[in-house]
Amino acid sequence: MLNLTDMQVIRELAKRHHFTFSKGLGQNFLTDPEVCPAIAEYGIPFPECGVLEIGTGFGVLTQELALKSECVAAVELDRRLAPVLKETLREFPNIKIVWQDIMKVSLPEFLKEQFGERKVAVCANLPYYITSPVLMHLLESGVRFESITVMVQQEAADRLCARLGSRAAGAVTAAVQLRGHAEQLFAVPRDSFYPSPKVDSAVIRILPYDAPPCSQEEMLSVLKLVKAGFAQRRKTAENALASGLGIPKEAVATALSECGHSRSVRFEQLTLEQVLELAGVLPV
Numbered sequence: 001m002l003n004l005t006d007m008q009v010i011r012e013l014a015k016r017h018h019f020t021f022s023k024g025l026g027q028n029f030l031t032d033p034e035v036c037p038a039i040a041e042y043g044i045p046f047p048e049c050g051v052l053e054i055g056t057g058f059g060v061l062t063q064e065l066a067l068k069s070e071c072v073a074a075v076e077l078d079r080r081l082a083p084v085l086k087e088t089l090r091e092f093p094n095i096k097i098v099w100q101d102i103m104k105v106s107l108p109e110f111l112k113e114q115f116g117e118r119k120v121a122v123c124a125n126l127p128y129y130i131t132s133p134v135l136m137h138l139l140e141s142g143v144r145f146e147s148i149t150v151m152v153q154q155e156a157a158d159r160l161c162a163r164l165g166s167r168a169a170g171a172v173t174a175a176v177q178l179r180g181h182a183e184q185l186f187a188v189p190r191d192s193f194y195p196s197p198k199v200d201s202a203v204i205r206i207l208p209y210d211a212p213p214c215s216q217e218e219m220l221s222v223l224k225l226v227k228a229g230f231a232q233r234r235k236t237a238e239n240a241l242a243s244g245l246g247i248p249k250e251a252v253a254t255a256l257s258e259c260g261h262s263r264s265v266r267f268e269q270l271t272l273e274q275v276l277e278l279a280g281v282l283p284v
C-alpha cells in the first residue's frame with residue numbers, strides 16, 4: 001500500500017500526474033499518519049458495514065476505510081484525480097469511485113445501488129466550502145446511517161456539537177440534533193494537511209437516536225422553520241419567521257405566545273424542545 005501520508009510520495013504523485021491542488025474544491029489532503037486509521041476505527045462499526053466516503057483526494061482515507069470495511073463507495077467531484085487513484089487504490093477491489101458532485105447524488109437510490117441491503121456509515125474529510133450543505137443533504141435524505149464521522153473546521157465542529165438555544169448553534173445544529181447525538185472526537189491541527197489550511201480542524205461523529213423526536217416528514221417541516229429562524233438571527237423570532245415563511249406576523253406572535261415566549265425572543269434562544277413545540281402550533 002502506497003504511503004500517502006509521506007510528503008515525498010504526495011509530491012512525487014502530484015508532479016508525475018501534473019496535479020495541482022484546487023483551493024476552490026477544498027483540496028487539503030491529510031498527512032498525519034494517525035488521523036485516517038482513527039477515523040476508520042471510530043466510523044466503521046463492523047466490517048460488513050458499507051462506507052460512503054465524500055471526497056477521496058489521493059485516497060489516503062479511502063485506503064484505511066477499505067482495510068476495515070468490506071465495501072467502500074467514494075464520491076469525488078474532481079476527475080483529474082482519476083489517474084492518481086488508479087495507482088493509489090489499485091490493490092483494493094472493494095473500493096468503487098463514483099465521479100459526481102455529492103450534492104447532486106440522490107442518496108437513497110445511490111446507496112441501494114452501491115450497497116444493496118448493507119447498513120452504511122459515512123466517513124470523510126469534508127471539503128470545507130460545503131460542510132453544512134453536505135451534512136444537511138445527508139440528514140435530510142431520510143437515510144439512517146450507522147454513523148457519520150467527518151473532519152470539519154474547528155468552528156464548524158463547535159457549531160455542530162453546540163446545544164440548541166446557545167449562540168454557537170445554527171440551522172445545521174438543529175438538523176443534527178433532530179436525528180442524533182453529535183460529539184467531538186479529537187482535534188486535528190492545521191499542519192496535519194497538505195497544503196496546510198489557515199484554520200485547525202476536528203473530527204466529529206453523529207450517532208443516530210434509536211427513537212428520534214419526530215418522523216422524517218415532520219423533521220423536514222421543522223427544518224423549514226429552523227432555516228427561516230436562523231436566516232435572520234439578529235431579528236426577533238416573530239419577524240424572522242414571518243418574513244422567512246411568508247406568514248402574517250400576528251399568526252407567529254400568537255404561536256410564540258401560546259408556547260410561553262415573549263414577542264422579543266430571538267430564534268437562536270430556543271432549545272430543541274421549544275423549537276419542536278413551536279413547530280407543533282405553527283405548521284408550515
Ligand code: SAM
Nearest residue numbers: 028029030055056057076077078101102125127
Ligand atoms: N479524503 C482526502 C484526504 O483526507 O486527504 C481528501 C479530502 S479534501 C479536504 C476534500 C475532497 O473533496 C477533495 O478531493 C475534493 O476534490 C472533493 N470534493 C470537493 N467538492 C466535492 C463535491 N461537491 N462532491 C464530491 N467531492 C468533492
